[in-house]
Amino acid sequence: MADSASDLPLVVGIGGTIGGVSSTERALAIALEAAAREGFRTRMFGGADMAQLPLYDPKATTRTAQERDFVDTVRQASALIIASPGYHGSISGVVKNALDLLEETARDPHRPYLADMPVGLIATAYGWQATGSTIAALRSIVHALRGWPTPFAAAVNTQLTKFDAEGGASDPAVIEQLSLVGQQVARFAPIAVPHG
Structure with a gap:
């Protein structure tokens, strides 16, 4: 059993949009x-x-404090959850930019990219069509980064489901689906051993 919260394994969430929660x-x-x-x-x-996070520049010789914090936190993670809105049928630019920054881990000796890490996926869109293509894009990216997308991914149609500031949603089934994403990454995480 862990002695303190800092000893517990880490799940990192990446997702959202610019301009408020x-x-x-x-x-x-x-x-x-x-x-x-x-x-x-x-x-x-x-x-x-x-x-x-500035636009990812693969030739940059230095990284900002925010870039270093992001990459170092992912290096410590046992699992990830990536959530993206469906923008024009695919993931948003800010989410893609953050994932591009993981190129910094390419030469890590213990775990390049997201090797062997469980990754949960969530897509939100105003309508169903973009949720499927966004999840497919996220799966492709996670595979390219050598991660393991969990079997279940949550697709949320925000035309039908509304979220509130208290952490709830108008559809209990959506809460169950999102919770399943978190449960699956947690259950598969012991397979992945983080190295910092």
Whole structure:
């Protein structure tokens, strides 16, 4: 048993939009809460955090404090949950930019990219069509980063489901689906051993 919260394994959430707390970020928070109930500590990089990441420059010789914090936190993670709104049928630019920054881990000796890490996926969109294509795009990216997308991914139609500031949603089934994403990454996380 862990002696303190800092000894607990970490699940990192990445998702949201610029310009305030979005339905995507609220959906991600529900999934992270489920992982926390499974005995994990969590950290979310929401829209405001991702807005501070400059456009990824692969040739840059230095990184900002925000870029270093993001990459170092992912390096410590046992699992990830990525949530993206469906923008024009795919993931948002801010989420893609954050994931592009994980190129910094390419030469890590113990775990390049997201190798062997369970990754939960959430897509939100105003309508069903973009949720499916956004989840497919996220799965492809996670595979390219050598991660393991969990079997279940949550698709949330924000035309039908409304989130509230208290951490709830108008459809209990959506809360169950988002919680399942958090539970699955937590249950698969012991397979992945983080190295910092």
